[in-house]
Amino acid sequence: MTRPPQLQSLMDELEAQANEDRDPAETPDVGIVMGSDSDLPVMRGAHDALVDLDFAEQTDYDDPPGTRFTFETYVVSAHRTPELMDVYARAAEDRGIEVIIAGAGGKSADLPNMTASIAYPLPVIGVPVQEKSVDSVIGMPTGAPIVAVDAGKSYNAALSAAQILARQHPDLRQRLVDRHDALKTDVVETSRRVHDLGTPAYLEETEED
Secondary structure (H helix, E strand, O other), X not given: XXXXXXXXXXXXXXXXXXXXXXXXXXXXXXXXXXXXXXXXHHHHXXXXXXXXXXXXXXXXXXXXXXXXXXXXXXXXXXXXXXXXXXXXXXXXXXXXXXXXXXXXOOOOOOHHHHHHHHHOOOOEEEEEOOHHHHHHHHOOOOOOOOEXXXXXXXXXXXXXXXXXXXXXXXXXXXXXXXXXXXXXXXXXXXXXXXXXXXXXXXXXXXXHO
């Protein structure tokens, strides 16, 4: 079966990158893949979480951003372009990817678990884009693991990816700690405002904001 030239070109590009000898500091650390661009509104959370941790999105493999930690984003359909999914998953580790975040929607959300099977032992974090996708994403047999978050929680998936990387990178670990401490501060400040203003005034203030 003849493949569309654009598909073959992208597959060849990924395989060529896997055969290059690159400094790990210049390759994407996290790969974000999804089954369709309609998943982007949900998967945007993974982008936002990584940016919050000072990752940069790497859009050109040959021209990495100046930041130490980067990520990339691709649309890779398990059903429409299974060969692209296969190449991406197989090439990921050799391309420098340390963790993959894979999101898919619908009842047949096969991209995360298929990616996990092919990319093994590279860790894959699955994101069910919809509630009905949960069973499909987490339905892996014993011996074929995947880590998954709740439906729509791609932000948490990215935090988990950063936690995996942080085991080898103390500076990234500190970023995670600082972020967590900031959340605690926010809760304490909110608690103080609710108490000091009283419930009606606090609700009125937040509605105005």
